[in-house]
Amino acid sequence: MKKWMPYLLVSPYILHFAVFVAFPVVFSVILTFHSWNIISPMRYVGLANYEHVLKDRLFWQAVWNTLRFLLVHIPLQIVLALLLAELLNRTITGAAFFRAAFFLPVIVSGVVVTILWQQLLSFNSGILNRMLTAIALPRVAWLDDPAIAMYSIAAMATWKNVGLYVILFLVGLQSVPMQYYEAADIEGASSWQKFRYITLPMINPTIFTVVVLSTISGFSLFVEPYIMTQGGPMNTTLSAVMYIYRQAFQYYHMGYSATLGFCFALIILFVVIIQRRYVEQEL
DSSP: OOTTHHHHHHHHHHHHHIIIIIHHHHHHHHHTTEEOOSSSOOEEOTTHHHHHHHHOHHHHHHHHHHHHHHHHHHHHHHHHHHHHHHHHTSOOTTHHHHHHHHHHHHHSOHHHHHHHHHHHTOTTTOHHHHHHHHTTOOOOOTTTOTTTHHHHHHHHHHHHHHHHHHHHHHHHHHTSOHHHHHHHHHHTOOHHHHIIIIIHHHTHHHHHHHHHHHHHHHHTOOHHHHHHTTTOSTTTTOOHHHHHHHHHHTSOOHHHHHHHHHHHHHHHHHHHHHHHHHHHHHO
16 A cells, blocks of 8 residues: 555545634634624734623623523423333333334424424414413413523423434433342332432433533524524523624624634533533432
């Protein structure tokens, strides 16, 4: 083999990494110190973009909205996925069908699912409000009430993604050696004790993986509020990613948008580190 042959074989990956990963990251770092609206030349502004981030109340509201979404979405998704995985891990009729049914929303386009749920939660013509009206209950402004709009979006996101985490938990549950449960049966352990002291510690890595994946997925919240509420009402469903997108592609504040992106990435890193320490201590 020629000496240059290995370099030739890895060159597509290196080229892809350089063009689509390294260059955007480096260019984004440079942008954070500039003001640029795409049309005019970049203007150096030093740390002005970072100072603006600290004073931008709407950005911090968007971050808080995203954290509020996560506080509902992650626990709900983990509990629901683990419960469904426990049921599917047992010998039940039609287990293969239910696994496919739970996973089906994961492979459906997020835009399609969001539009369907938008119709489902419509105040005037949604199925849910029609059902409430049929049993003489008042209709609910699922997407128009500032107090519950974000929770409606969290419920929809949980429904769409829970199938993926059911599969992950199912793999984790099936990897637990049966000898532990047999020994626990001999000792007279209850179902809860077996779940608490055998199942949970053994699937600890799976739980952490699900928490991290849910967190990253939740922090990238964009399609759902963008289509269903446009960030309203009163900016209560404005996510951080949606705000960064607006700054870049609606207001053409490219430098400030890049700065927001880096600050938000640091927030995500901080939250993931806290989650890891908490999960390791609890399980």
